[in-house]
Amino acid sequence: MxxxxxxxxxxxxxxxxxxxxxxxxxxxxxRSDAVTFFEEEVGxxxxxxxxxxxxxxxxIPCIVYDAVSCxxxxxxxxxxxxxxxxxxxxxxxxxxxxxxxxxxxxxNQFKGWAKNVPAQLREILxxxxxWEHGVGxxxxxxxxxxxKGIHRKLIPLASHVQDHQFIPGPILVVGxxxxxxxxxxxxxxxxxxxxxxxxxxxxxxxxxxxxxxxIYFSKADVAQKLTDVADAVERIAGDVKVKTAxxxxxxx
Numbered sequence: 001m002x003x004x005x006x007x008x009x010x011x012x013x014x015x016x017x018x019x020x021x022x023x024x025x026x027x028x029x030x031r032s033d034a035v036t037f038f039e040e041e042v043g044x045x046x047x048x049x050x051x052x053x054x055x056x057x058x059x060i061p062c063i064v065y066d067a068v069s070c071x072x073x074x075x076x077x078x079x080x081x082x083x084x085x086x087x088x089x090x091x092x093x094x095x096x097x098x099x100x101x102x103x104x105x106x107x108n109q110f111k112g113w114a115k116n117v118p119a120q121l122r123e124i125l126x127x128x129x130x131w132e133h134g135v136g137x138x139x140x141x142x143x144x145x146x147x148k149g150i151h152r153k154l155i156p157l158a159s160h161v162q163d164h165q166f167i168p169g170p171i172l173v174v175g176x177x178x179x180x181x182x183x184x185x186x187x188x189x190x191x192x193x194x195x196x197x198x199x200x201x202x203x204x205x206x207x208x209x210x211x212x213x214x215i216y217f218s219k220a221d222v223a224q225k226l227t228d229v230a231d232a233v234e235r236i237a238g239d240v241k242v243k244t245a246x247x248x249x250x251x252x
Contacts, residue, residue, distance in 0.1 A: 004081040004082075004084050004085050005078075005081045005237070005241050007077055007081065008074050008077035008078045008080075008081055008237055009237065011070050011073060011074045011077060012070070012071070012074045012230065012233055012234060012237065014070045015067050015070030015071040015074060015226070015230055015233075016227075016230050018063050018064075018066045018067035018070060019067050019223055019226050019227055019230065021063050022060065022063045022064060022067060022209075022222070022223050022226075023223050025057065025059055025060055025063060026060065026207040026208060026209065026223070027207060029056065029057055029060070029207060030158070030205065030206075030207030033053065034052060034053050034054040035050055035051070035052055035053070035207070036050070036051045036053065037049075037050060037051075038050075038051055044196060045194055045195075045196055046194070046195050046196060047180075047191050047193065047194050047195075048191070048192055048193040048194075048195070049189045049190065049191045049192070050156070050158055050189060050190045050192060050205065051187075051188065051189050052156060052188045052189070052190070053188075056154060056156065056209065060154065060209060061154055064154065064209070064222060064226075067226050068142075068145070068146055068226070071142070071226065071229050071230055071233055072142070072143070072146045074233050074237070075097035075139070075233060075236070076095070076096050076097050078097065078233075078236060078237045078240050078241075079095050079096065079097045079114070079117060079121065079125065079240070080092075080095045081241075082121050082124075082240050082241070082244045083095045083116065083117055083118060083121060085244050085248065086118045086120065086121060086244065086247065086248070087118060092116050093116065094112070094113055094114060094115045094116040094117075095114060095116055095117055096109070096113040096114045097114070097125070097130075098110060098113075098114045098117070098122075098125060098126075098130070099130045099131070099139060099140055099143040100130075100131050100140075101131060101132055101140070102131050102132065103126070103129070103131060103134070105131065106126065106130060106131050107126070110122055120247050121240070121244070124239070124240055124243045124244075125240075128236055128239075130143070136232065136236075138228060138229060138232050139229070139232060139233075139236075141216050141217065142225075142229045144215075144216045145211060145213070145216045145217055153211075153212040154209040154210070154211060154212065154222070155183045155209065155210055155211075155212045156183060156190050156207070156208075156209060156210075157181060157183075157190070157207075157208035157209055157210040157219070157221055157222075158181075158190055158192050158205040158206060158207055158208060177193055177194070177195045178193070178194040178195070179192065179193060180192055180193060180194055181210070181219050192205060208221040208222065208223060208224075209221075209222050209223075210222060
């Protein structure tokens with residue numbers, strides 16, 4: 001049965017490869033002349049902003065597309081692999097991983113794109129609870145991101161870091177700090193920090209991107225979210241594989 005699950009595991013690893021690739025591409029972009037620090041004073045507050053002299057490289061949304069596609073397809077391949085093991089039908093269709101807005105919506109998938117998933121496997125998949133407010137809500141949210149338009153706009157995201165920052169910045173005299181993620185399309189700037197008071201630190205930042213979406217993965221680092229999704233997918237794959245073996249009498 002290992003052969004049936006080789007493909008989804010390989011695809012999952014490819015998704016992780018693209019997530020790492022995204023991190024490297026963003027770090028290179030952040031270190032380039034395209035991104036510069038500047039400080040701006042507004043009243044008694046100071047703001048540290050990043051100015052983007054050029055847009056995100058075209059390769060970045062392409063990498064995100066590849067990572068998202070690999071992870072979402074992995075879910076379908078997990079179900080297909082288990083279905084093949086249980087039915088011995090390698091040509092079977094309509095075995096997609098079911099995701100719905102609630103439990104009933106997820107069960108309704110078994111009347112359509114997942115209609116050929118065996119009954120024993122349906123029970124296993126429903127325990128994942130891949131719906132809003134379910135245990136597997138991250139799969140539900142990820143599916144929304146995938147379905148609503150994978151080509152959606154990406155906006156810069158950055159977090160200020162100290163000591164071991166990826167990208168060095170100026171030494172500032174600062175005190176109380178408030179991290180921010182305030183992107184301005186008009187100015188092509190990202191405000192990452194509001195501060196006042198006294199004390200010395202070296203400021204740096206870690207470059208990222210977020211989906212320009214007010215609901216799903218809103219202002220969240222895409223690489224971190226996709227890593228969380230990959231971890232969830234791997235847990236699902238392991239559970240489905242073990243449970244499938246148990247049904248067939250090949251596991252503990």
